[in-house]
Every structure is written in C-alpha cells, then in structure tokens.
Amino acid sequence: MIKITNHQLFRLTAAHFAEIIREPSVIFWGVVFxxxxxxxxxxxxxQKAGIQAKIAIFKDVYHQNTSENTKAINFLxxxxxxxxxxxxxxxxxxxxxDVKLNFIETSASNAYTLLKKGSVSLIIEDKKDGVxxxxxxxxxEAKAAYNLATNLFLKGPLFYSSNESxxxxxxxxxxxxxxxxxxxxxxxGIMMACCWGISYTIIDRRSKKLLRRMVATxxxxxxxxFALITARFTMNLVEALLLFVFAWIYFxxxxxxxxxxxxxxxxxxxxxxxxxxILLSSRTSNTEVGNGIINAxxxxxxxxxxxxxxxxxxxxxxxxxxxxxxLTMIADGFRTIFNEGxxxxxxxxxxxxxxxxxxxxxxxxxxxxxxx
Amino acid sequence: xxxxxxxxxxxxxxxxxxxxxxxxxxxxQIRPGEFLALLGxxxxxKTTLVEMIEGIQHPDEGEILIDGKKWKSHQQELHxxxxxxxxxxxxxxxxxxxxxxxxxASFYKLDSSRVxxxxxxxxxxxxxxxxxxxxxxxxxxxxxxxxxxLNKPKILLLDEPTTGLDPNxxxxxxxxxxxxxxxxxxxLILTSHYMEEAEYLCDRxxxxxxxxxxxxxxxxxxxxxxxxxxxxDDLFISLTGRHLYD
Ligand SMILES: Nc1ncnc2c1ncn2[C@@H]1O[C@H](COP(=O)(O)OP(=O)(O)O)[C@@H](O)[C@H]1O
Ligand SMILES: [Mg+2]
Numbered sequence: 069m070i071k072i073t074n075h076q077l078f079r080l081t082a083a084h085f086a087e088i089i090r091e092p093s094v095i096f097w098g099v100v101f102x103x104x105x106x107x108x109x110x111x112x113x114x115q116k117a118g119i120q121a122k123i124a125i126f127k128d129v130y131h132q133n134t135s136e137n138t139k140a141i142n143f144l145x146x147x148x149x150x151x152x153x154x155x156x157x158x159x160x161x162x163x164x165x166d167v168k169l170n171f172i173e174t175s176a177s178n179a180y181t182l183l184k185k186g187s188v189s190l191i192i193e194d195k196k197d198g199v200x201x202x203x204x205x206x207x208x209e210a211k212a213a214y215n216l217a218t219n220l221f222l223k224g225p226l227f228y229s230s231n232e233s234x235x236x237x238x239x240x241x242x243x244x245x246x247x248x249x250x251x252x253x254x255x256x257g258i259m260m261a262c263c264w265g266i267s268y269t270i271i272d273r274r275s276k277k278l279l280r281r282m283v284a285t286x287x288x289x290x291x292x293x294f295a296l297i298t299a300r301f302t303m304n305l306v307e308a309l310l311l312f313v314f315a316w317i318y319f320x321x322x323x324x325x326x327x328x329x330x331x332x333x334x335x336x337x338x339x340x341x342x343x344x345x346i347l348l349s350s351r352t353s354n355t356e357v358g359n360g361i362i363n364a365x366x367x368x369x370x371x372x373x374x375x376x377x378x379x380x381x382x383x384x385x386x387x388x389x390x391x392x393x394x395l396t397m398i399a400d401g402f403r404t405i406f407n408e409g410x411x412x413x414x415x416x417x418x419x420x421x422x423x424x425x426x427x428x429x430x431x432x433x434x435x436x437x438x439x440x
Numbered sequence: 441x442x443x444x445x446x447x448x449x450x451x452x453x454x455x456x457x458x459x460x461x462x463x464x465x466x467x468x469q470i471r472p473g474e475f476l477a478l479l480g481x482x483x484x485x486k487t488t489l490v491e492m493i494e495g496i497q498h499p500d501e502g503e504i505l506i507d508g509k510k511w512k513s514h515q516q517e518l519h520x521x522x523x524x525x526x527x528x529x530x531x532x533x534x535x536x537x538x539x540x541x542x543x544x545a546s547f548y549k550l551d552s553s554r555v556x557x558x559x560x561x562x563x564x565x566x567x568x569x570x571x572x573x574x575x576x577x578x579x580x581x582x583x584x585x586x587x588x589x590l591n592k593p594k595i596l597l598l599d600e601p602t603t604g605l606d607p608n609x610x611x612x613x614x615x616x617x618x619x620x621x622x623x624x625x626x627x628l629i630l631t632s633h634y635m636e637e638a639e640y641l642c643d644r645x646x647x648x649x650x651x652x653x654x655x656x657x658x659x660x661x662x663x664x665x666x667x668x669x670x671x672x673d674d675l676f677i678s679l680t681g682r683h684l685y686d
Contacts, residue, residue, distance in 0.1 A: 070549055079546035083535055090534040276530035281587075284496055284526075286519040287547040440496055 076287060080295030088265065088303050098261060098307045102253050103314045109376070110246035110319055120168045121213045124179035125155075125192040132175070138194040143221055144171055157220060159228035163235050167228065169216060189213050241322055242407030250315040251402030252375035254308050255337065259369065259395050261307065262341035263362050265300045267349035271358035274349075280440035289439065297342045304338055325405035329412040333405070336419035336426075337398040343426030344394070347433035369395040394425055444508050447472045447595055447627050448493060453502035455488050462488040464651030465502070472594070475621060475628040477638035479672070480648035481682065486631040487527055489648070490599050493629065494524050506595065520548065523593030525584040527600045527631075533573035537564060537583050540572060541590065548591040555590075562586040562616055578609025585616060596620075598630045602637060610637070617641055635672040647676065654679050 072078055088094050131138050137145065144155040148171070155171040172188065182188045183202075190213040191202040199221070203210035219227045241247070273279045283289060315321040323330060348365060352358050372379055372386075373395035379387060390396055397418045404410035450468040454461070463485045470476050478486045491497040493504055495511040495518060503510065506518050531540050541555045559565045562582045567575060575583065581601055588596060602610040618641065620626050632638055638645045639659055646656040655662050655675070663675060677683060 071551065074546055074549065074551045076546040076549075079543045083532060083539060083543050086539065087532055087534045277526050278529060278531060280496060281526055281529045282547075284494055284519070284522075284524055285544060285547040286516060 077291045077295055080287075080291055081298050084269075084296050084299035085302060087269075088299060094265070094303075097264075098257070098303065099310055102257055102307065102311050106246070106250060106253055106311060106315055107318065109249055110315075113245040113249075114319070119165065120170060121190075121209075121216060122170045122172065122182075122188045123190045123192060123213055123217060124182050124188040125171045125173050125194055126176045126179045128193055128195045131194070131196070139197055140171075140192055140194040140199050140221060141173070147225060157225055159216065159220070159225055161228050162231060163237050164228070167216065169213075169220065190217065192217065241324060244319075246315065246319045247321055247407050248378075248403065249376065250311070250319075250321050251406045252399045254311060254334075255373075255395055255399035255402055256370060256375045257307055257311065258304055258334070258337045258398060259341050259366060261304045262300060262338065262345045263348065263366050265303070266296055266342060266345035267362050268355070268358060269296065270346070270349035271352055271355055274353040274438065274440075275355050277440070283439045289437075290434075293346060293434070297338075297346075300342065301338050305334075308334065321406070323406055324409040325414075326411040327405075329410065329415050330402065330405045332412065333398065333401045333415050333419050333422075336422040337394070339426035340394045340398075340422040340429075341426070343429035343433065346437075347429040350433040350437045353438070369393055372396075373399055375399055392421075394422060397422055446470060446505075447474075447507055448629070449505040450489070450493065451503050451505075453489070453492060453499045453504060455485075455492060455497065455500050461651045463492070463499075466648075466651075466653055468646065468653070470595075470627050470629065472627055473621075473625045474644060475617075475642040476630070477642035477645045478629060478631040478648060479633065479635065479638050479645055480631075481633060483650075484648040485651040486648055487599055490524075490597050490629060490631055491526075494522060494597055495519075520591060521593060522595045522597060523588035523591060524597040525581075525588045525599060525601055527603075529584060531572045531580075531583065531587075534571060536569050536571055537575065537579075538568040540583060541586055544587045545590050550590060558586045558589055561589060561619075563612065576609070578605050578612060581605060581609070581613060582616070585613065589620075592624070594626065596626050596628045598628070600631055600633075602632070602634065610634075614641055638672070645672070647672075647679070649680050 125140060125144075126132070127134075127138050127141070144150075144157070148155040148157045150156075153173040155173070157169045157171075159167045159169065161167075171192070172182070174182070176193070179188070179191045179202075183191055189203060189207060189210040193200040193202060201214050201217070203214055205211065216228070270279070279292075282292060312321075344365070348361050349358065352361065372382065372390050373393050374380075374390070375395070379390045379396065382390060391400070401410075401415040401418045404414055446469040448468070448470040450466055453463055453466050455463040466485075466489060468489075478489065480486050488497060492499050493506070495515065498511075507521060509518060511518060535543070538555065538559075541558060542552065545551065545555050559568060562585055564579060564582050564586065567579055570579075572580065572583070585598070585601060588598065602613050605613070614637070617628065617630075621628075621641075628642075630637070630642065644656065644658055645662055647654045647662070655665070657665065659672070662672070673683060
C-alpha cells in the first residue's frame with residue numbers, strides 16, 4: 069500500500085489547489101468580486117424607504133432668459149424647499165415609504181444631458197400656463213416620476229399621504245432584488261470558476277507543453293483531469309459559502325427550502341460545467357483561441373440566463389430555449405430553493421439533466437482530448 | 441535485464457508535417473551507457489526524432505525499439521525506463537521546486553527520500569522552497585533535469601538542455617551529466633546546437649540537417665572521415681554551406 073500523500077491523485081489535487089489559492093487574481097475574481105457585486109447591486113436595486121426621484125425643469129423659449137415665473141416654478145416656489153437651483157418636495161406616506169422629489173432647474177440643453185447620463189428620468193418644460201413632460205414612455209422609472217409630478221401639481225403634496233387601506237405592504241422573505249440576485253450569482257460563480265479555472269488552466273498547460281511532459285510519465289491521464297476538477301470544486305464550495313455568508317449577514321438572505329437539495333444541485337451544477345470545461349479545452353493549445361471559445365460560451369449565458377434580471381423579459385419563444393441552458397437550470401433551481409422553499413422533489417430533474425450534460429461533455433472531451 | 445547490444449534502435453524512421461519532411465529516413469543505434477549528441481541547426485528535425493524515441497510522437501514509417509520493445513505494446517514499461525526533458529517545458533509557476541519534484545515523483549510511486557536525493561544530484565537544495573517562476577533559467581533547466589532523473593532512467597533524453605544559458609549555468613548542467621556518466625550506466629541522447637557541448641560530454645556525435653543524418657561517429661572520426669576539418673563548425677559549413685547556429 070502506498071502512503072496517501074505519495075499517491076499521484078493526492079499530489080495532483082494538492083498541486084492544483086495550491087496553484088489556485090496562491091494566485092491573487094483568482095482570489096479576487098472568485099471571492100472578493102462576487103461579494104462586491106452582490107453588495108453593489110444589492111444596494112443599488114433593493115428598494116428602501118426614502119426613495120429619491122430627480123426631475124429636470126427648464127423654462128420654455130419665451131421665458132428662458134427672464135425672471136418672469138412660469139407655472140411649475142410658481143408652484144414649487146410656494147410648496148418646496150429651494151437650495152441653489154434645486155427645489156425639493158417631500159411626499160410622505162407611512163405605507164409606501166417617503167419619496168423625495170428633486171426638481172433641478174437648468175437650461176433646456178443641460179436638461180437633456182442630465183437625462184442621457186441617467187441622473188434624471190423626466191424633463192419638465194415649464195410654460196406660462198402649463199407644462200410639457202419629456203420622457204421615455206418605455207421607462208417605468210420615468211412614468212412613475214411623471215405620475216408623481218402631475219399629481220403634485222394638480223393636488224398638492226398631500227395627495228401622496230392618503231393612507232389607503234387597500235395597500236398592504238409585503239414583508240415576505242425572498243421578494244427583494246438581492247433575494248433574486250444571490251442565487252443567480254452563486255450559479256454564475258460555478259460557471260465562471262469552471263470555465264476559466266479548468267478550461268483555461270488546461271489550455272495554458274498545453275501551450276506550455278506541461279501536459280505533454282506529464283503524459284510522458286506513467287501518470288494516469290484521468291487522474292490529472294479528476295484532480296483538476298476536485299481542486300476546482302473544493303474552491304467553488306469555499307467561494308459559494310463565503311458569498312452566502314455575506315448575503316446572509318449583510319442582507320439577511322435566507323435558504324427557505326431544503327439545503328440538502330441545494331447541495332445536490334450545487335454538485336450537479338459543478339459536474340455540468342466541469343464536463344463542459346473539459347470539452348471546451350480538449351483541442352486548442354492557443355490561449356487566445358481558448359479565450360475566445362470560453363467567452364463564446366460564458367458570455368451569452370451570463371446575459372440571457374437571468375443571473376441579474378429575469379429572462380421572462382425576452383420573447384416567449386426564446387424563453388423555452390433559455391430555460392434549458394445549464395446556467396439557467398442552476399440559477400432557477402437555486403432560486404426556488406432559496407425563495408420559494410423548494411425541496412429535493414422540485415429540483416431532481418434539473419440535477420439529473422445537469423449531471424448528464426456534464427458526463428456526456430466530459431466523455432466527448434476526453435475522446436477528442438489532445439495531450440500534445 | 442536484457443543483453444541487447446543496443447538500448448535504442450531507430451530503423452528507417454520518417455515523419456512529415458504536411459509538406460515538411462521533418463525526419464526523412466533515419467537509422468540510429470545507441471549502446472547502453474553511451475552518450476550521444478544530436479547536433480544540428482534549428483529545424484533539422486532533432487526534436488521530432490527525439491520525441492518519437494520518447495513515444496510522444498509516432499513515426500509515419502519505420503520503427504523504434506527501446507530495450508527491444510515498441511511503444512505501442514510496452515508503453516507503461518518504457519515510461520519507467522526513460523527520463524526526459526522537453527525543449528522549453530514550463531512547469532507550474534506557483535509550485536515550489538520541491539512540490540514540483542514531489543508531484544512528478546508520485547507518478548513513479550516514489551516518495552520524498554528520492555526527491556531529496558535528486559535535489560542533491562542537481563545541486564538545487566537551497567532552492568527547494570522557491571517558486572518555479574522565481575528560478576533563473578539555469579535553475580529551471582536543472583529542475584527539469586531533476587524531473588528527468590527521478591526514476592533513475594536507463595535512457596535519458598534531453599532536448600536542448602542548455603540553450604539560452606550562460607556559460608556558468610551550462611557548465612553546471614554538464615557536470616551533473618558527467619557525474620551521472622561516471623556513476624551509472626545511463627545512456628544519454630542530447631540535442632544541441634553547441635559544438636563544445638557535444639565535444640565535452642558525448643562519446644558519439646550525430647549531425648543532422650533537414651531530416652537527414654549527414655555524419656556520425658566520434659569527434660575524431662567525423663573530422664578525419666570528412667576530410668580533415670579543424671572543427672565541427674568548419675565541417676558543418678563544408679557539409680551544408682551554413683554555420684551550425686546563426
Ligand atoms: N507539429 C508540427 N507541425 C508542423 N511542422 C512541424 C511540427 N513540428 C516540427 N515541424 C517542422 O519540422 C521541422 C523539424 O522541426 P524540429 O524537429 O523541431 O527541429 P529541431 O528540433 O531540430 O529544431 C521544422 O521544419 C519544423 O517547422
Ligand atoms: Mg528542437
């Protein structure tokens with residue numbers, strides 16, 4: 069019997085793991101970056117009490133260089149707090165949360181610049197006895213600002229404060245944007261880590277002739293791939309745990325469903341992308357070609373698989389395709405477990421399909437694998 | 441153990457890449473314990489020939505016998521018998537020299553005691569804990585040589601082990617190889633385009649160009665048979681009209 073620490077599988081796994089954790093950029097992209105992304109996006113898109121809406125306002129051509137007051141400016145002078153050229157109106161509502169409207173008085177051309185930069189979503193052209201609203205009707209944010217502004221001018225700031233009894237604010241777990249985002253980021257982490265961590269490593273080794281050197285020994289080829297996958301999986305587990313712990317502590321994200329089902333799906337996801345990674349890296353020894361191949365697979369899935377935003381915004385016929393992309397299956401499965409309390413029975417089919425995808429890709433990859 | 445006259449036999453071996461005849465019908469025999477230099481300019485076919493002997497590439501025609509055995513039928517056995525360093529292999533940057541040797545040792549089911557022996561052999565003891573990417577060119581070549589020596593190979597194949605090294609680093613490698621020659625019955629095939637290297641280390645020299653062997657024998661034999669040239673470089677110019685290296 070040979071001592072475990074002398075065994076080639078142990079040595080290969082240890083070597084790959086050492087290589088991963090000794091590379092600062094791997095730690096950054098694998099651990100720090102997902103947490104930063106969760107933090108940034110989680111804060112930016114999770115609605116909190118006290119929203120602000122910014123609106124640009126300019127006087128029409130007949131009044132632009134005069135001190136003569138126009139309709140909206142007149143209203144704002146009487147009903148708001150003015151600081152520099154910004155009029156602020158606070159709309160109060162216990163159930164809906166307070167909204168602060170900031171009207172920025174500026175020139176017509178600057179108003180459009182502000183709109184293009186995204187710092188305002190609505191522009192008001194102020195006239196003698198009325199106003200025109202300029203905004204993109206496709207933007208929900210602009211429409212909301214438009215509704216608030218028209219009501220404000222018509223009924224005064226108190227319109228918003230009526231405490232309507234039919235409104236029941238949701239306090240359910242799992243309905244915020246971060247609750248949607250974190251399972252998506254966990255799924256994306258698996259894909260990125262496997263495709264870059266496994267595929268790129270293999271291609272790089274091939275280009276440095278290290279694969280060729282290794283198979284000129286009695287090393288078992290399958291051990292090399294198995295070790296690479298094992299080391300990567302271990303790291304993926306650590307990365308996922310760190311991201312989850314952050315989301316749990318900072319945002320209070322919770323796993324409402326069965327965590328064993330979550331682990332099964334996590335493993336299946338890793339099998340899927342490990343297999344795909346072996347397939348992607350099976351032939352080329354050119355790291356730039358490799359870059360292209362990996363990006364061609366990873367980028368579309370990152371965009372359409374609903375990591376950041378629901379893919380139900382895409383046309384119906386594409387949704388049926390998107391649903392079966394590996395990344396979508398993982399992200400959707402994670403979400404039902406996190407937010408809808410799903411258990412093993414809800415995700416076993418996805419787990420099975422992912423395992424099959426991984427196994428088949430692995431076998432094809434191995435069949436056409438170029439060792440030198 | 442076998443009592444074959446030749447440890448390596450290359451018979452009428454050819455290998456082409458598209459329209460390039462990299463190795464064009466080569467015959468070669470090496471005796472146990474013999475040090476052989478394959479000398480030739482870039483593109484001569486040295487690497488292709490050596491990699492076919494190593495079992496990494498496969499001949500289009502002809503056959504290669506190592507200790508009387510073919511790669512096809514005795515792969516596992518032959519892997520244990522040879523040690524090699526490829527032209528320009530890069531090991532894993534983020535492993536230490538020690539971890540690199542430990543890794544390769546595990547492929548031969550060898551443990552740390554053999555790794556420590558090899559460190560003494562290659563004189564890299566104080567660099568055990570250094571990361572591979574912090575080693576100098578000469579130290580990396582010695583590490584590659586160490587990897588090749590792990591399994592105490594009967595046949596050592598080194599593809600340009602000293603190319604790009606300064607004279608000191610080159611001499612360190614030569615000394616390791618000379619010690620090996622004194623103490624073990626290792627056969628060596630070494631490719632090079634440095635004549636001094638061939639003169640200093642090897643019993644026999646084979647000169648290759650464009651996939652063919654132009655001359656072979658001991659240094660004196662080659663110089664006299666081909667008409668009294670003063671040096672290998674002179675000889676090479678008269679054979680091909682070019683210098684051995686540019
Ligand atoms: N994989 C390959 N594909 C195409 N051509 C190759 C390949 N390997 C070697 N060659 C060509 O074969 C010839 C011999 O190459 P090589 O054996 O590397 O020579 P050397 O090692 O003596 O410099 C060269 O012309 C080289 O371009
Ligand atoms: Mg060469």
